[in-house]
Amino acid sequence: MSQNSPKIYDAVILGASGFTGKYVVREALKFLNAPNSPLKSLALAGRSPARLAEALKWAAGGDSPPNIPLLTADTTDPNSLSRIAAQAKIILNCVGPFRLYGQPVVSACVDAGCDYLDISGEPEFMERMEALYHEEAVEKGALVVSACGFDSVPAEIGLLFHSRQWAGPAAPNRVEACLSLESDKKVVLNFGTYESAVLGVANADKLVELRRSRPKRARPTIPGPTHAKGSLIEHQKQLGLWALKLPSADSVVVRRTLATLTENPHGLPGANETANDLKKREAFWSSVKPAHFGVKLGSKSLFGLFPYIMLGIFIGLLCRVALGRWLLLKFPSFFSLGGFKKEGPSKEEVESATFKMWFVGHGFSDASLASKGNKKPDTEVITRVAGPEVGYLATPIILIQCALVVLSNRGSLPRGGVFTPGIVFGPTDLQERLQENGISFDFISKNSISA
Template identity: 60%
Template sequence: MEDERLDAVILGASGFTGKYVVRYFLAQLDRDGGQRINIGIAGRSRSKVAEALRWAAAPSLPPANIPIIEADVTSPPSLAALCRRTKLVLNCVGPYRLYGEPVVSACVEGGVDYLDITGEPGFMEKMEAAYHQRAEETGSLVISACGYDSIPAELGVIFHSKQWKPPSVPHSVDSYLALESDKRIVGNIGTFQSAVLGVANVHDLQKLRRSRPRRAKPQIPGPPARKAKLIEHISSIGLWALKLPSSDAIVVRRTQTFLAEDPQGLPGVNENSDFAEKRKNFWSEVKPLHYGVYIGYKSLLSVAGTIFTGLNVLLLGSFGWGRSLLLKYPEIFTLGLFKKTGPTEEEVKSATFKMTFLGHGYSDESCLLQQKTKPDMEIVTRISGPEVGYVTTPITLVQCALILIDQRHSLPKGGVFPPGIVFGPTDLQERLEKNGISFEVLSKRTIS
C-alpha cells in the first residue's frame, strides 16, 4: 500500500559517493515530534551494500530497520520492483551517460520521484527531451544536478541576482571556484570518467540540441556577454581564473529558460495560497543575467596543471584507445588530481571550497534608456562550504530529498527539471546554511 512505501531509497549505496550519502542521511532520519524518515539502500550486491551501511553507521551499529534492496541498472525488472517500494530514488550510480537512463525510465513509469548528482549535460538534456512529457503525466518529478553540480551554482546565481534591488539591474555574473586544503585535492575515477565520456559524445549533444524546438530566451538588458578569456587575473578577488566548460552554466541557463516561459515559477501540485504567493514574490526578485564559470587559483603553476589535464582529456578523449589510456592511468594524465581509489578520509575532511560570484550591472535601469551600456555597478557574493564531492554533495542531495519528502505538495506534479526552478522558492538555502554552507554578500560598489 502507498503508506507502506519507503520515503526514499539510495541507489548505488556501496559506491564511493553513495556511501557518503548514506552516512549523511543516517544523521537526518529522526525528526521533531518523534517522527522518523523511512529509507532503504540499494545496489547490485547485497553484501557490498551491507558493508557500506556498516561503514556509514560507524562507530555505532547500523540501524536494523533499514532494508537492503538488490537492484541492478542493467535489470529493468529489479528497478521496477525497487520503484514499487519507494516514493523517491536518490541515484548515485554513474557515469549517468552509461547507467542513468534505465533508472529515470523506471521512476517515470512508476510515478516515483528521482534525484541524482550528475554533472553531465548530455544526460540531463536527453532525459528532458525523452521523459518530460511522460513524467508530467505520471507525476514523477525528475531533477538532476542536485550535488555540488549544480546546487551551489543555481542557488548562488539566484542569491546574487536578488541583491540587485530596484532601480539597479544585473547584467552578468561570473563564478570563481577556489578549492582549498592543507592536503592534496583528489577526485575519484567516476568523476573523471564522466568528463572523458562527455568529450567523446559532444557531437551527440550538439545533434540533440539541433533537433529540439527553440524555447524562450531570458531577456537580459544591455550588451551581449563579454568574450571570455581562457586565463586572466582577477585582481578584485586575488585569483588567476581559468575558463571552464562547466555543466553549471548549462544548468543555470535551463532554469532561466523555464523562468522565461513561466515568470512566476512552477505551481505546486497542491500548494496552498501562502506558498503560491511566496513563490510569485520570490521569482519577481530574480533577474536574468549572463553567467560564466571559472576555476580560480592563487598561482599560475596550478593553472598550468589544470590545462595539462584538460588538454589530455580533449586530445585523447575523442578516440577509443585514448579513453582507455586516460581511464587506465588517471593519476598520470591528471598529475594526481584523480585517482582510482579516490581521496582518503583525511583528504576529504581537510578540503573546503569558496565560490565567489563577481557581478556587474547598472545602478539604475534608466541608464540603458540613455544608451549608457557600460555597467557602472559591481556586487560580489560568495558561497563557501566543506569538501565538494563527498561532504557538500551529500548535504545538497539529501536536503533536496528532505524537501521532496516534507513539501511535495508545494512542488510541481511532475516533469524533468533543473534544480533551481524547483527548489528556488523553498527553504533549501536556509537548510544548507544550517549544515555548514554559507551565503554572504562581500561588497557592493559603483565602478567607472
C-alpha cells in the same frame, strides 16, 4: 504493486555502496527518524547486499548500524528497478556515469510515479532525459531533478541568492562564478567527475545533435550588452585569484533554469500549493533578475592552474579515439597530475578540503541605463557560497537536503516533470537548510565601477 499503492519507503539510495553513495548514506542517517525530519523510512539498493551491509556499517561509524532494508537492484535489470521505484516515494540515484547507467532508473521512476533525484553533472544525459521523459513524468506525477549535488546546486542557488542582491532599479548583466578548491593537503577530486568529463567530451557531437533536434528555448531579457568572450585566463584582483574559464555543467543547468523561468515568469505551480505557497513563490521569482552566467576555476597562483590546463589539453587530444579514452580512464592520476585517482581521496584529504564559489556580478545601478546606447556596467556585486569538500561532503549534504525538501513540501512542488534544481528548489527553504548544514551564502560587497 500499483502506482497508487502506499509507498513503503520515504527514500531509497541507489548505488549506496559506491564511493559517493556511502557518504550519502552517512548523511541520510543523521536525519533518519530525527525530530521534525520527514525521513522516517529508508532503504539502500545496489547489486551486492554484502557490499551494501559494509557501506551501512561504515556510514554508521562506531555505532551498530540501524536495521535498514538492503534491496538488490541493478541498472541492467529493469524489473529490479521497477520493484524499488514502486516501493519508494523518492529514489536518490548515485550510480554514474549517468550517460551509461542513468536512463533505466529515470524510466522506472517515471513509470511508477516515483520522484527521482541524482548527482549528475552531465549535460547530455540531463537534456536527453528531459526530451524523452518530461511529458510522461508530468502525466505520472514523477518529479525528476538531476544535478542535485555540487553540480549544480551551489551555482544555481548561489546565483539566485546573488541576483536578489540587485535591489530596486539595479540589475545584473553578467555574473561569473569563480570556484576555488582549497586544502591543507593535496586536492583530490571525484573519479566519477573525471570519467563523466572524458565521456562528455568524447560524445560532444551527440549533445549538439540533441539540441538541434529540439525546439529553441526562450531566452531571458538581460539589460546591457551580450558578453564578449573574454580571455581564457585572467587575474581577478578583487578575489586575489587567477581564474581559468571552464566548460561547465553549471552554466548549462543555469541556462535551462533561466529558460524555464522566462517561459513561466512566476515559476512552476505546486501540485497542491496553498494560497500562501503561491504568494511566496510569486514573490520569490519577482525578486530574481537573470544574467549571463559563466564559471571559472580559481587558484591563488598561476602555477596552480597548470594541472587543469594540461588535463584539458590531454582530454581534448585523446578522448576522440578509443585508445585515447582507454588511456585517460586507465591512468587518471597521470593525466591529471594527481588531481584525480581511481581509488578517490583519502579520509584526511576529504576532511581537509573546502570550496569557495565567488559570484562576481557586473551590471547597472539603474536597469534603464542599459538601453541608452552600448553603456558599460557601472556596478559590481560580489557574493560567495562556501562549504566542505565538494565530491564526498558537500554533494551528500546537498542531495539529502533536496530530498528532505521534497518529502516535507511535496504539495508546493510541481506535480511532475523533468526539471533543473533551481526552478524547483529556488522558492523553497533549501538555501536555509544548506546554511544549517555547513554550506554558507554570504553577501561580500557592492561597489561602483568606472564605466
